[in-house]
């Protein structure tokens with residue numbers, strides 16, 4: 001049993017009858033942060049033109065407010081809607097040469113993998129997928145596997161925290177190895193802000209994108225993209241708009257008409273998070289993930305596939321009996337019907353249960369998952 005804080009849970013609008021075990025996919029926005037965004041929307045609607053006319057400096061102020069939490073300066077970051085847009089901006093504007101080889105792993109996020117394949121077709125690249133084993137107990141295995149593919153590579157595209165397997169990759173070690181071989185690195189740090197420290201997530205990589213709408217409580221559609229000075233002159237968004245020829249900041253900031261209130265609310269979200277204590281939340285979530293993994297492993301008699309050294313705030317365990325990859329969506333639906341919201345991920349041809357141990361998760365929520373599983377499996381005929 002782990003401690004949970006009802007006051008933290010009460011800060012969110014989460015439905016009381018659903019065990020909220022999937023913070024990782026879309027985050028959850030505290031009521032106070034939603035209120036701040038509502039106020040901004042009110043100001044926007046009061047005089048839409050004035051709001052848009054003032055937007056440039058306000059976006060820069062928001063960038064300057066969030067950058068220090070990533071050990072960056074405001075002029076080193078731009079906002080993008082999500083990790084996917086950031087990755088696509090990098091892949092679409094990097095100065096590729098035909099035949100370049102891009103290294104990634106079999107744990108990469110599906111949409112990013114697809115973006116790599118599409119980019120490869122467009123620029124004549126080769127996508128080189130490193131097989132990183134799972135279960136995984138030692139980050140050194142990731143480094144060894146990736147290093148074998150680095151010589152001569154044009155880029156390494158690597159996750160800070162993997163989506164299907166909830167593994168924290170040893171990004172600082174991978175950055176060091178890639179640098180030693182002159183290979184630029186794009187870190188897909190979708191889950192990192194509020195989950196890992198800036199160093200652990202590799203913000204000093206050639207390119208780095210992280211969502212603030214997952215573990216940092218910002219309204220959805222808020223991610224930060226940064227690049228080392230070497231690449232800023234070529235980095236551009238996928239959409240061409242007024243600022244395109246005026247440097248990377250103008251190109252990203254001045255991109256057509258859209259609702260910027262999520263980005264402008266990001267500083268409020270970070271202040272809300274920091275009032276609870278960012279390091280305190282991170283440490284608590286990690287401790288909770290360890291307990292969740294142990295609870296489910298014991299109840300379902302399954303080994304924990306990740307050691308604590310590669311575990312962040314998410315626990316991953318296999319269900320009590322093997323569930324084929326194709327059955328993951330029906331298992332998810334069966335669990336949801338029983339009041340449990342948890343992702344059934346797919347890796348290695350089988351289904352895994354990934355639990356986000358966000359601070360609003362109670363032991364009762366995890367107990368509910370553990371106990372409805374048999375019934376859910378029976379419903380789907382496993």
Ligand SMILES: Cc1ncc(COP(=O)(O)O)c(C=O)c1O
Nearest residue numbers: 082083084109159163188190211
């Ligand atoms: C590793 C990884 N990359 C990219 C994404 C995509 O994030 P977004 O939907 O915010 O673009 C996710 C989402 O969970 C992810 O886990």
